[in-house]
Each structure stands twice: as structure tokens, then as C-alpha cells.
Amino acid sequence: MTQQDIARMTGVSQATVSLVLNGRADSDVRIAPETRARVLDAIRSTGYVADPIARRLAARRNRILGVFTYEPMFPAGTGDFYHPFLVGIEEGAESLGCDLLLFTSAPVADGRRRIFHEDNRLRLADGCVLLGRSLDRDELARLVAEGQPFVSVGRRDDAGGPVPYVGADYPAATAAIVERAVAVGHRTLAYVGQGDHPVGPAPQTGLDGQDRPAAPESHADRERGFRAAVAAAGVTGIREPVEDRSPAELLDSLLARGVTVALMEEYADGSAIASVARERGLEIPRDLSIAALGDPTRPAPSDVDFTMFRIPRRQMGWQAVEVLTGLIEGTPGPEGGEPRSAGAQRRGRSEAAARDGSERSRQSPTQILLDCEQVEGTTLAAPR
Amino acid sequence: MTQQDIARMTGVSQATVSLVLNGRADSDVRIAPETRARVLDAIRSTGYVADPIARRLAARRNRILGVFTYEPMFPAGTGDFYHPFLVGIEEGAESLGCDLLLFTSAPVADGRRRIFHEDNRLRLADGCVLLGRSLDRDELARLVAEGQPFVSVGRRDDAGGPVPYVGADYPAATAAIVERAVAVGHRTLAYVGQGDHPVGPAPQTGLDGQDRPAAPESHADRERGFRAAVAAAGVTGIREPVEDRSPAELLDSLLARGVTVALMEEYADGSAIASVARERGLEIPRDLSIAALGDPTRPAPSDVDFTMFRIPRRQMGWQAVEVLTGLIEGTPGPEGGEPRSAGAQRRGRSEAAARDGSERSRQSPTQILLDCEQVEGTTLAAPR
DNA sequence: TCAAGATGCTAATGCGAATTATCAGCGGCA
DNA sequence: TGCCGCTGATAATTCGCATTAGCATCTTGA
Known part of the structure; x- marks a missing residue:
């Protein structure tokens, strides 16, 4: 036919x-x-x-959005951390009448999937959503250089040009936690997370040579928010790395240094500390306050009602699709115009609440930070 | 370029x-x-x-596998029931070097997505995996009629021809539970599930007019296994519907009829019964045994260690991809031959353990039932 | 009555690759 | 010399659809 x-x-x-x-x-x-x-x-x-294929060949547009994940798309080990993003992406795609193409064919090299490889299939899609804790800088740079329409879920530092993203406002959310802690009387706060990289207000692009992998933006942003808020409040901010230490050792160190509240980069580490503390007969908000800086990335027991903030994962996914379609439309199609396909009429386009500042121009912003939801919880209280 | x-x-x-x-x-x-x-x-x-698009136009093949779900792909309400299937499908696709296309653009009519609609994009993919509790008969029939390569995850009755599927062996798994119950002394067993449709050994294709929707195959299969096993053991098998009754009413009915073990089509219903029973001071294995016939489809509390069986969801997904690629290869491509594309060399093809009988021919089977894993659990014991 | 516009549709072309038929060049052999 | 066979590469065609220039035919208006 x-x-x-x-x-x-x-x-x-x-x-x-x-x-x-x-x-x-x-x-x-x-x-x-x-x-x-x-x-x-x-x-x-x-x-x-x-035939959609022939259509695409002729019309240069597809209504297919690619989704690329560095980790397996439906992972077993991450406690469904990615799931909400996908929910949001699916919602976005559905409301726009687009299909989603998961790049499961991307081969794995050096333990991670690669976007670019011989027999690259990126161009199958009109644009691409990138998902993953840390994206490969070089690949990102190449995407930017080639002008491939794409959006990262999660803020990314520039890579030879501005990287479009929809991220969570970790600095603000973390600062808010700091402020809450200070408000109830804490004076010595610890940021507990991976590594101990120097963090400045600006993205730390391998000025010092790329030998040591930089902290993922999501971590760096939290820490930046922490430092700023601590400085602003005039209290003591301590950095505690988690690697190579048992929760018990970590707890010892915290107590030894006089920390009264620990801000945990990773929820699961918070659970571990709490559990060790309980075993020792310590009571959690009373002897040590703990706050989690986001939802669990690894599976973690949920018996503790942590003081924390929630990452608007679903909304991030759905807004990423919004931004992406914006980019795609900006990219000249057949003759620099809008594609005409009847089926391609956009349905249910929403007014993507862009918070990144005023509506400075007709053009929608390509870098968006969304607010995190603060959760009261019961693990933050006045220090003894 | x-x-x-x-x-x-x-x-x-x-x-x-x-x-x-x-x-x-x-x-x-x-x-x-x-x-x-x-x-x-x-x-x-x-x-x-x-350009993969142009390539496909000329070579007639894509290395794209479609995934169609009747429910939203990443649902919030099903407690991630579908997740493991997707994990398996992703694994399969990855090992075969295929990409996955999620048909999120399929519009919803009458409360469910439709495969066929104007501006149908099925042909974007080489073939398609179907996911969902109950698939639309007519659409299934049309797929069969058109010779579209597809596989259903979950057994399906014929629809104008044999439907390729990879399903779980519900009859056997259910029968095994019955046998375990009989072995410890139960003589009056109940099958608790949706509806109360007459179930025969053969698929009940609307002989009686299609006015009343047939039970989904997954349910019918369980019930069939139940009836057969009960008959074989010479014990009493009772049918209890769940609709329009509170768990309390259901419990009353079970006890009134002298049931000593309830086989729950749906895990969540088992949880509900158990919880009501506890509230009344009944003890669960002692006063009433309960077994769940599969993993929870709806979110359910997991505090009870149910006697049950597990659906090999992940494996089902991955085998479905196997079967699908088999079908696709069977379908004549450019000139009835194998596609030649260098990139398309299959990597990591496995020896899909086909259990559906002997290897009767060179051709791999397209209807596969996988064993469920029996879980011991603690909710089945000898009756009082 | 005739140019100037509407109207309704089609021929032709291109998208980017795969495939086939064909062609030019070149030794070797009779 | 002329024919054959072999090598290495290319022109031409195809896939199914979108798009545009343009060709008839039919109305108008003056």
C-alpha cells in the first residue's frame, strides 16, 4: 500500500x-x-x-524523540531513581504526539554507553533527551558542536557552548536546608558526600587538566549551595567524604568534629548513618540531626522520615521534552520553516512555566532549573 | 554529510x-x-x-523494535508491575543491537490506547512487542491478518490465526499451588478473582457473542489450572468473585462456605483479606490459608510473606524480543533474503531456551510458556 | 472578445542510501 | 588481430513521500 x-x-x-x-x-x-x-x-x-520512514526522509522530521541513558534504562540497582524521569518524558511525548526512541543499541565501551559510535543512530530521532548522573564531556561537546538538538535532564556545565538542560535547583534547595538547620540552632554543619573536590561558584571545567573526574554537576551544585549558605549564615561548614569509610567511621568523625547536623548528598548514606547511630543508642534528631539532599539514588530503607527535599523528577522529564521540541522547532527544517504535516499538529502544548527569569524574548529558554520540594521530616531538630 | x-x-x-x-x-x-x-x-x-532513515527506506529494515502498551508505559498506579518486562525487553534489545521505540503517540480512545489509528506509526519499527493485561481482539486480529511481525508478552488466544507470544505458564503454576495445598490437607479450596466466567480448556472466543468481555487470558489460565488440579485431586473447588464486595464480605463468604485456603488471582486482594482477617483476630495460616497467584499488579503492602508464585517477567520480556527478531527475520525483507547491512550483524544472539516442545523444525517456536517460580512463603499451612 | 485571474491537478524533482546492470581497461590466448 | 575473461568502478534505478513549478481549463471584468 x-x-x-x-x-x-x-x-x-x-x-x-x-x-x-x-x-x-x-x-x-x-x-x-x-x-x-x-x-x-x-x-x-x-x-x-x-510510511513514516519515507516521510521522514522527505520531510526531514519525524515526531520521534530519542532518549539516551548512560545507565541501563530500566535499571534494577538504582531503586527506580530514573523511573520518574521517564514517566515525565512519556507524559510530555504523549501530549505532543511524539514517539519515544530508546537508544538501547548504543554499545558499551569502558563501562558506559556511548552516544557516538560507528553506526550511530542518533539521527533516527528529531532530537534527544539525555539522562544520567554524569554525561561524557566530549560527547556533550560534540553534540553542541554538531548542532544536534538535545536536552539534558539535569544541569550540565557548558561544553564548548551552552548545554540545554532542565535541572533541579540544588543550590537553592540545599541552602534552604542549611537555613532551616541554622534557624533551629545548629552552628556546625557537615556536608557528607562523595569526594572532596574544591568547589567554586563557577563550573569547574578541567582547568587543572581533566585527570581527575569532576564531581557530577548535581553533587557540585549541592555543595556549592551548602558553602554559600553556610558562609552567609556565618556558621561552620565541614566537608566529610563518604568513600572508603564505613558508616560507623563516618559517624565517629562527625561526632568528633562536633557536627550537630549532617547533610547527606545521598539519601542511602543517611539511612546507613541513622541506623548505625541507633545501634549505638543515639537518638536521631536529639543527638544528631540528619537531612537528605534529595531522593534516594540507591535503594534505601524508608523507615526513617527524613528531613529532606524532593527532586521534581517527573516534572523535569516532562519539561525536558518541552525544551527539546522548542529546540527542534528552532532548528530549520525542510526550508527553514515549520513542518506542515497535518498529523504533526501539536496537541496540548502547555505554557512551560519557565522560571529562569523574565520572558526576555519570544524564544523559550533552554536552561531551566526547577524548585525542589522541601519535606519537613523528623530528623532535624535543635541540637542538644 | x-x-x-x-x-x-x-x-x-x-x-x-x-x-x-x-x-x-x-x-x-x-x-x-x-x-x-x-x-x-x-x-x-x-x-x-x-542516515538510518535513508538506509531503512532502501534496505527495508531498521533494527528498531516497537513497544506498545495499552496502559501508560511507566505507570504510577500499577506498582511497577510492567517494569520488569521492560527491563527484559531492554536487555534483549541491547544484546541484539536494536533500538526500542515506544509508541507514546498512540492516541487514547475509550480509555485505552489504540494501535491502529489514522497516522499510525507502527511501520516505523521492524516489529512490535505488545504489553498489557488484555489486548484488543480486533487489533490483534488485524495485526495477524496484515502479517505485521509482533509478539505479545503474555499468552493470547488466537485471533484469526495464531498469536505469537511469550507467556507465563499460569495453569501449571496454579496447579502446583493447588497440589501443595492438597498435600498439606486442604479439601475445600477457593479461587478468588475477577468475574465468574465459565472457563473451558479452549479459548472462549465470543461464541456467545462478544457482548461480555472475556476474562483476560492471564486470569482465565489461572482459573483453568485451578479447575483442572482440583478435579484431578478430587477436592472441592469454589469460585469467589471479588468485584463489588468488601474484603470483609469476601472473608465472610469464604468462611461460611468452609473454605480453608484461598487462592488469590490478585496479590493485593490477598493482602486485603489477610489484613481484615488479622483485625478480626484470625491468624493467617492457621485459621485460613492464603496463596497469591503471581506478583502484585496493583501496589500492595509487602509485610506478609505470601505463599505464591512469581511471574518470570524479566525473562518474558527478553524472550519476547527473541521471538520477535525471529519473526522479523522470517519475514521476507528486500528480496526475501537476509539484510546485508554490515552494522546489522547480530551480536550476542542466545539460544532462546524454547520449552514449548521439541525442536520440531529449524524454525524457532513463536508461542512460548515459561515456568513460574514457586515461593514457599508462610501463608499456607495445614487447615485446623 | 480577450486578457487577467481563479481553479484543480499533475509532472518532476529530491531526500540518502542500496543495488543492479553496465562499462572501460587490461592481459592472455588462439 | 581479435575474442575472452577478469578486475574495478560507476550510472542508473529504486524505496515512498513531500514539495513546487507549471499546465490546462474555467471565470470574470472591461
């Missing part, structure tokens, strides 16, 4: 079938209503549908 | 570039080694990759 077949059936030309199919009714394209009806009838009766 | 560009750069024709790219070395296609090298160099230095 091709347009040619339909054309023969109805005694018109293939071009006419295409025009009718796409509901073209411009002034320079005229089809008699009865002809149109005849063709439509034939289309309906045969159940013909245009 | 097109093959044409590469061709100009190296002073050869587009055809030559294509031949080199695809590593063609047949006897009727000869390229001088040095020419080949020159072209390959150019390809590498420019980072050129063939």
Missing part, C-alpha cells in the same frame, strides 16, 4: 494523495472538495498509513 | 562509498583494497554515519 496505489484507485496522482493526506489547504494548493473526499474514502477503506 | 560528500572527497562514486561502508566483498562486488582504505579513512576522519 503506497500513495501510488491510492492514487491509482481514485484516478488521481500520487502528489494529490499526498496533499490530501496532509490536509494541505494553502492558497497555492487547491483540491476540489469532492476529489478530497474520494481520496479520503479510499484511504480510510484501505487503512492506508503513510 | 552524505555518501555523496564522501564520494567527492575521495574521488569515487556514491555507490562505491555505499559498498565500502557496508563491507561488501562478494564476488560480484570488487573494490581495490587501496580504494577501500581511502574511503574508510575519509569516513573515519569526518565521523560520517549513514
Whole structure:
């Protein structure tokens, strides 16, 4: 079944079938209503549908959004951390009438999937959503350089150009926790997380050579928010690394240094500390306050009602799709214009609440930070 | 970047570039080694990759597998019931070097997504995996009729022809539970599930008119296994519907009828019964045994260690992909042969353990039932 | 009555690759 | 010399659809 077949059936030309199919009714394209009806009838009766592949080849657009994840898409080990992002992405795609292409074919090299490889299939999609704790800088740079439309879920430092993203406002959310802690009387706070990289207000792009992998932006942002808030409040901020130490050792160190509240980069580490503390007969908000800086990335027991903030993961996914389609539309299509396909009419476009500042221009912003939801919880109280 | 560009750069024709790219070395296609090298160099230095779309148009194959779900793909309400299937599907696709296309663009009509609709995008993929408790018969029939390569995750009755599927062996798993119950002394067993449809050994295709929707195969299969096992053991099998009754009413009915063990079609209903029973001071294995016939489909408390069986969801997903690729390869491609694309070489094909009987022919089976894993649990004991 | 516009549709072309038929050059052999 | 066979590469075609220039035919208006 091709347009040619339909054309023969109805005694018109293939071009006419295409025009009718796409509901073209411009002034320079005229089809008699009865002809149109005849063709439509034939289309309906045969159940013909245009071959999306051929369509894409000719029209340069697909209504397919790619999704690339560095980790497996449906992971077993991350406690469904990625799941909410996908929910949001799916919602976004659905409301826009797009299909989602998961790049499961990307081969794994050096323990992670690679976007670019021989037989790269990126171009199958109109654009691409990137998911993962830390994205490869070089690949990111190449995407930017090639002008491939893409969006990262999660803020990313520039990579040879601004990287479009929809991220969570970790600095603000972390600062808010700090402020809450200070408000109830804490004066010695610890930031407990991976590594102990120097963190400045600016993205730390391998100025010092890229030998040591930088902390993922999501971590660096939290720490930055921590430092700023601590400085602003004039209290003591301590940095505690988690690697290579048992929860018990970590707890010892915290107590030894006089820390009264620990801000945990990773929820699961918070659980571990809490559990060790309990074993020692310590009581959690009383002897040591703990706050988690986000949802668990690794599976963690949920018996403790942590003081924390929640990452708006679902919304991030859905807004990422918004931004992406914006980018795609900005990219010149067939002749620098909007694609005309009738089926491609956007349905249910929402007014993506862009918070990144004023609506400075007609153009929608490509870098968005969303607020995190503060959770009261019961693990933060006045220090003894 | 097109093959044409590469061709100009190296002073050869587009055809030559294509031949080199695809590593063609047949006897009727000869390229001088040095020419080949020159072209390959150019390809590498420019980072050129063939446009998958154009490739598909010409070669008629994609390495894209479609995934269609009747419910939202990443649902919030099903307690991640579908998640393991997707994990398996992703694994399968990855090992085969295929991408996954989620048909999120399928519009919803009458409360469910439809496969067939104007502007159908099924053909984007080489084949399609179907996911969902109950698939639409008509759509299934149409898929069969059109010869579209597809596989259902979960057994399906014929629909105008055999439906390829990878399902769980519910009859056997349910029968095993019955046997375990009988072995410890139960004589009056209840099957508690939706509806109360007559169930025969054969698929009940609307002989009686399709007015009343048939039970989904997954339910019918369990019930069939139940009836058969009960009959074989010579004990009493009772049918209890769950709809329109509170767990309390259901419990009353079970006890009134002298049931000593309840086999719960749906895990969550088992939880509900157990909790009501406890509230009344009944003890669960002692006063009433309960077994769940599969993993929870709806979110359910997991505090009870149910006697049950587990659906091999992940494996089902991954085997479905296996079956699907088998079907796709069976379907004649360009000229009834195997596609030649160099990139399309299958990697990591496994010996899909087909249990559906002997290897009767070269052709791999398209209807597979996998064993469920029996879980001992603590909710089945001898009756008082 | 005739140019000027509408109207309705089609031929032709291109998208980027795969594939096939064909062609030019070159030894070797009779 | 002329024919054959072999090598290496290319022109041409195809896939199914979108798009545009343009060709008839039919109305108008003056």
C-alpha cells in the first residue's frame, strides 16, 4: 500500500494523495472538495498509513524523540531513581504526539554507553533527551558542536557552548536546608558526600587538566549551595567524604568534629548513618540531626522520615521534552520553516512555566532549573 | 554529510562509498583494497554515519523494535508491575543491537490506547512487542491478518490465526499451588478473582457473542489450572468473585462456605483479606490459608510473606524480543533474503531456551510458556 | 472578445542510501 | 588481430513521500 496505489484507485496522482493526506489547504494548493473526499474514502477503506520512514526522509522530521541513558534504562540497582524521569518524558511525548526512541543499541565501551559510535543512530530521532548522573564531556561537546538538538535532564556545565538542560535547583534547595538547620540552632554543619573536590561558584571545567573526574554537576551544585549558605549564615561548614569509610567511621568523625547536623548528598548514606547511630543508642534528631539532599539514588530503607527535599523528577522529564521540541522547532527544517504535516499538529502544548527569569524574548529558554520540594521530616531538630 | 560528500572527497562514486561502508566483498562486488582504505579513512576522519532513515527506506529494515502498551508505559498506579518486562525487553534489545521505540503517540480512545489509528506509526519499527493485561481482539486480529511481525508478552488466544507470544505458564503454576495445598490437607479450596466466567480448556472466543468481555487470558489460565488440579485431586473447588464486595464480605463468604485456603488471582486482594482477617483476630495460616497467584499488579503492602508464585517477567520480556527478531527475520525483507547491512550483524544472539516442545523444525517456536517460580512463603499451612 | 485571474491537478524533482546492470581497461590466448 | 575473461568502478534505478513549478481549463471584468 503506497500513495501510488491510492492514487491509482481514485484516478488521481500520487502528489494529490499526498496533499490530501496532509490536509494541505494553502492558497497555492487547491483540491476540489469532492476529489478530497474520494481520496479520503479510499484511504480510510484501505487503512492506508503513510510510511513514516519515507516521510521522514522527505520531510526531514519525524515526531520521534530519542532518549539516551548512560545507565541501563530500566535499571534494577538504582531503586527506580530514573523511573520518574521517564514517566515525565512519556507524559510530555504523549501530549505532543511524539514517539519515544530508546537508544538501547548504543554499545558499551569502558563501562558506559556511548552516544557516538560507528553506526550511530542518533539521527533516527528529531532530537534527544539525555539522562544520567554524569554525561561524557566530549560527547556533550560534540553534540553542541554538531548542532544536534538535545536536552539534558539535569544541569550540565557548558561544553564548548551552552548545554540545554532542565535541572533541579540544588543550590537553592540545599541552602534552604542549611537555613532551616541554622534557624533551629545548629552552628556546625557537615556536608557528607562523595569526594572532596574544591568547589567554586563557577563550573569547574578541567582547568587543572581533566585527570581527575569532576564531581557530577548535581553533587557540585549541592555543595556549592551548602558553602554559600553556610558562609552567609556565618556558621561552620565541614566537608566529610563518604568513600572508603564505613558508616560507623563516618559517624565517629562527625561526632568528633562536633557536627550537630549532617547533610547527606545521598539519601542511602543517611539511612546507613541513622541506623548505625541507633545501634549505638543515639537518638536521631536529639543527638544528631540528619537531612537528605534529595531522593534516594540507591535503594534505601524508608523507615526513617527524613528531613529532606524532593527532586521534581517527573516534572523535569516532562519539561525536558518541552525544551527539546522548542529546540527542534528552532532548528530549520525542510526550508527553514515549520513542518506542515497535518498529523504533526501539536496537541496540548502547555505554557512551560519557565522560571529562569523574565520572558526576555519570544524564544523559550533552554536552561531551566526547577524548585525542589522541601519535606519537613523528623530528623532535624535543635541540637542538644 | 552524505555518501555523496564522501564520494567527492575521495574521488569515487556514491555507490562505491555505499559498498565500502557496508563491507561488501562478494564476488560480484570488487573494490581495490587501496580504494577501500581511502574511503574508510575519509569516513573515519569526518565521523560520517549513514542516515538510518535513508538506509531503512532502501534496505527495508531498521533494527528498531516497537513497544506498545495499552496502559501508560511507566505507570504510577500499577506498582511497577510492567517494569520488569521492560527491563527484559531492554536487555534483549541491547544484546541484539536494536533500538526500542515506544509508541507514546498512540492516541487514547475509550480509555485505552489504540494501535491502529489514522497516522499510525507502527511501520516505523521492524516489529512490535505488545504489553498489557488484555489486548484488543480486533487489533490483534488485524495485526495477524496484515502479517505485521509482533509478539505479545503474555499468552493470547488466537485471533484469526495464531498469536505469537511469550507467556507465563499460569495453569501449571496454579496447579502446583493447588497440589501443595492438597498435600498439606486442604479439601475445600477457593479461587478468588475477577468475574465468574465459565472457563473451558479452549479459548472462549465470543461464541456467545462478544457482548461480555472475556476474562483476560492471564486470569482465565489461572482459573483453568485451578479447575483442572482440583478435579484431578478430587477436592472441592469454589469460585469467589471479588468485584463489588468488601474484603470483609469476601472473608465472610469464604468462611461460611468452609473454605480453608484461598487462592488469590490478585496479590493485593490477598493482602486485603489477610489484613481484615488479622483485625478480626484470625491468624493467617492457621485459621485460613492464603496463596497469591503471581506478583502484585496493583501496589500492595509487602509485610506478609505470601505463599505464591512469581511471574518470570524479566525473562518474558527478553524472550519476547527473541521471538520477535525471529519473526522479523522470517519475514521476507528486500528480496526475501537476509539484510546485508554490515552494522546489522547480530551480536550476542542466545539460544532462546524454547520449552514449548521439541525442536520440531529449524524454525524457532513463536508461542512460548515459561515456568513460574514457586515461593514457599508462610501463608499456607495445614487447615485446623 | 480577450486578457487577467481563479481553479484543480499533475509532472518532476529530491531526500540518502542500496543495488543492479553496465562499462572501460587490461592481459592472455588462439 | 581479435575474442575472452577478469578486475574495478560507476550510472542508473529504486524505496515512498513531500514539495513546487507549471499546465490546462474555467471565470470574470472591461
